Amino acid sequence: MMLGALYSRPERDSERDSRMERVVDAVIVGAGVAGLSAALFLGRAGRSAIIFDGGTTRIESVAEVREYLGFDGLPPQELLARASAEVQQYGVEIIRQRVTSVTPRADGLFEVHHGHSVRMARTVVLATGLIDKLPPLSGLPKVWGRDLRVCPCFDGYEVQGKRFVVFGVPNRLVHMASWVWMWSRDVTVVSEHAFTDVDLYRLRLLEIEVIADEVTGLVHGGERLEALTTRKGKSIACDAAWIAADMVAASNLAASLCDVDDMGLARTDSAGRTSRPGIFAVGNAADPAAHLAHASAAGTNVGPHVVMYLLEREIERRTANQRNGGSADISRRAS
Ligand SMILES: Cc1cc2nc3c(=O)[nH]c(=O)nc-3n(C[C@H](O)[C@H](O)[C@H](O)COP(=O)(O)OP(=O)(O)OC[C@H]3O[C@@H](n4cnc5c(N)ncnc54)[C@H](O)[C@@H]3O)c2cc1C
Structure with a gap:
């Protein structure tokens, strides 16, 4: 047997760094409306940014987008294709790969692992969305996103006054049943749950x-x-059937990097900042109630805060450089 097969030399930092490409200002994980909106801002602010997406967005389960002003009735694929083209014209690269992990480094940068490659980023925006936990029902794929629905805000209008059935997890059932009642007086709940007298x-x-x-x-x-x-x-x-489903983070990146809630969604402040400096989270990755408009607004909102974070790090770097006797006027980036 060859010695090499028994002994694999640990990788040196310099070797690992040479596999990494140039440091980017921001890696955005998730190319839904939240991630794309963040990317649009960052691209137009002249920041270098890459978006990774290794799957499909939540909205792609429907045939037509609703409740998103200016886009009512548009197929989601068309919306996303249009938005992707917009961000790409400002130099944002979109890579169709899943990010498997993000490793914070001692120097404040982040290693973003995808496929067999690693990118380095000054900031990471998690726009990874969430997953609706659906029970294994026969016939589900045919009607999910059509006549099996999650919220009448999106498509209650299309079925108003029709025969509704509501089922799902007990903790959200009574709210869901009374909420959809505003769209139809013909509502039936199917559940073996022992409801309280107040609920009944x-x-x-x-x-x-x-x-x-x-x-x-x-x-x-x-x-x-x-x-x-x-x-x-x-x-x-x-x-029409309405399902009160549990929801869970679509990725464990937030849980590995910052404080999360019991769904695994990132806890953020109003600027989209998580508990870890340099890591931001937007859209359904931080807010399960966000519709397209909210998710998009959160992406736009986080942009200036990412730029501000980058600015403060640059000022810190120049200050440190001056203290060490160098010139403050450094044109090279801190990579
Ligand atoms: C059935 C249904 C119908 C809906 N209808 C409407 C509607 O009509 N109008 C409306 O306003 N809202 C609607 N919504 C809600 C809407 O889908 C969400 O508000 C929206 O998708 C949230 O956008 P987002 O960018 O936060 O997440 P998403 O759109 O879910 O995007 C997250 C992206 O991150 C990617 N991702 C996750 N983890 C990783 C990883 N580790 N590496 C790389 N990529 C990753 C995913 O593949 C995904 O593409 C509907 C939801 C459902 C379930």
């Missing part, structure tokens, strides 16, 4: 029927939902 009273006031059973399948004719099937063998006819 609220549902009764709104004439919302509760069926003590568990949804196991979705029956569709073509692309349209026709009924839900239950564990007790019932078939409940309906036009």
